[in-house]
Amino acid sequence: MPAFGLDIGTTSIKAVQLDKQGENFSLLAAGITPTPTRGMETENQKDLEAVAVAVKKLITDTKITSRDVAISLPESKVYTRLISLPLLTDEEVSSAIAWQAEPYIPIPVAEASLDYQIVGRTEAVQGKPGKTDVLLIAASKALIKQYLDVCSIAGLNVVHVMSELLALTSALATDKQTVLLADIGSTSTDFAIVRSGQLLVSRSVATGGNVLTRAVSAGLSVDTQRAEEYKKSYGLNASFLEGRVKASVEPAFRVIVEEAKKTIQYYRSEIGRDDQVSSMILSGGTAGIPDSTSYIANALGIEVLVGDPFAGIAKNEQTAKSLASWAPLYGISVGLAKYSYT
Numbered sequence: 001m002p003a004f005g006l007d008i009g010t011t012s013i014k015a016v017q018l019d020k021q022g023e024n025f026s027l028l029a030a031g032i033t034p035t036p037t038r039g040m041e042t043e044n045q046k047d048l049e050a051v052a053v054a055v056k057k058l059i060t061d062t063k064i065t066s067r068d069v070a071i072s073l074p075e076s077k078v079y080t081r082l083i084s085l086p087l088l089t090d091e092e093v094s095s096a097i098a099w100q101a102e103p104y105i106p107i108p109v110a111e112a113s114l115d116y117q118i119v120g121r122t123e124a125v126q127g128k129p130g131k132t133d134v135l136l137i138a139a140s141k142a143l144i145k146q147y148l149d150v151c152s153i154a155g156l157n158v159v160h161v162m163s164e165l166l167a168l169t170s171a172l173a174t175d176k177q178t179v180l181l182a183d184i185g186s187t188s189t190d191f192a193i194v195r196s197g198q199l200l201v202s203r204s205v206a207t208g209g210n211v212l213t214r215a216v217s218a219g220l221s222v223d224t225q226r227a228e229e230y231k232k233s234y235g236l237n238a239s240f241l242e243g244r245v246k247a248s249v250e251p252a253f254r255v256i257v258e259e260a261k262k263t264i265q266y267y268r269s270e271i272g273r274d275d276q277v278s279s280m281i282l283s284g285g286t287a288g289i290p291d292s293t294s295y296i297a298n299a300l301g302i303e304v305l306v307g308d309p310f311a312g313i314a315k316n317e318q319t320a321k322s323l324a325s326w327a328p329l330y331g332i333s334v335g336l337a338k339y340s341y342t
């Protein structure tokens, strides 16, 4: 039985199990639960055990049947770089990657777990040497061990470990265009540029829904719980509470929009010179903020939509209804579950 997808976020844990018959996916199970207070941001064994208990309960509650799991690592702790190597065969890339990686990652190669994807090759022309473009993905072995330990305590067998944005790419950005993906979570916003289903750029910015809640709390002098409700109900829509929620949320949200702009600029100046980013696809809980898409579309001048990771996945009517308002939360976990079938 293929693995299910597990996304342990700072605020919530998401799990999705899919089935595949021929080319067609169907949804077997999906669920979400709050992440225990310290989540994975801790070295304390007790805190990690609390995460494992929450994961175990989520699996029971959602009736997920597989014990093999595909997990994601937080983008802020993964190093993803597009690098150019000489013109090499697949085998040569495989044996060269470890020593080629050294200058591109901020941790010693011996302490890193490395992964890569060959993006493309350019043949030599008129004395100009050829090259191999490779997407290098690295994370510290210690970080991976922490995730493996939590899964092991939860009784799970980890079969795939990948970055959040690679998972999101397989859920939301598989067509021919070039798109900007943004996963707007609670503590971070992660951006990816994906061309024809190939991830090329990845960035993580330390701002997300928590900052917006704090801004509403301060701006309207309400407690966190009320601020969270206001944020989710009114967001960037100025028609409520005299526009005070929007006025509080906007400066913090603008930071996210500016980072989106920088990501596109970086791609256009360094990688895809003649390429247009055709649209932006939002994911993560904070994508649900009212008027997020129209606000960003105005600022960036491109089409912006909230990605539905369940699009094209068969589900029964009741499940479809229950997931509708929550769909953007499941992007990474759906991508992980899909990846298990590749």
Ligand SMILES: Nc1ncnc2c1ncn2[C@@H]1O[C@H](COP(=O)(O)OP(=O)(O)OP(=O)(O)O)[C@@H](O)[C@H]1O
Residues within 6 Å of the ligand: 008, 009, 010, 011, 012, 013, 184, 185, 186, 187, 188, 189, 208, 209, 210, 213, 228, 231, 232, 233, 283, 284, 285, 286, 287, 288, 289, 290, 329
């Ligand atoms: N309908 C909604 N409208 C606006 N914000 C929402 C909505 N639903 C959830 N959120 C916000 O989304 C955030 C949680 O989203 P998500 O589960 O994607 O984050 P996470 O994965 O736990 O965090 P991170 O990816 O930063 O580790 C919270 O800040 C929450 O307030």
Ligand SMILES: [Mg+2]
Residues within 6 Å of the ligand: 008, 009, 010, 183, 185, 186, 284
């Ligand atoms: Mg997340």
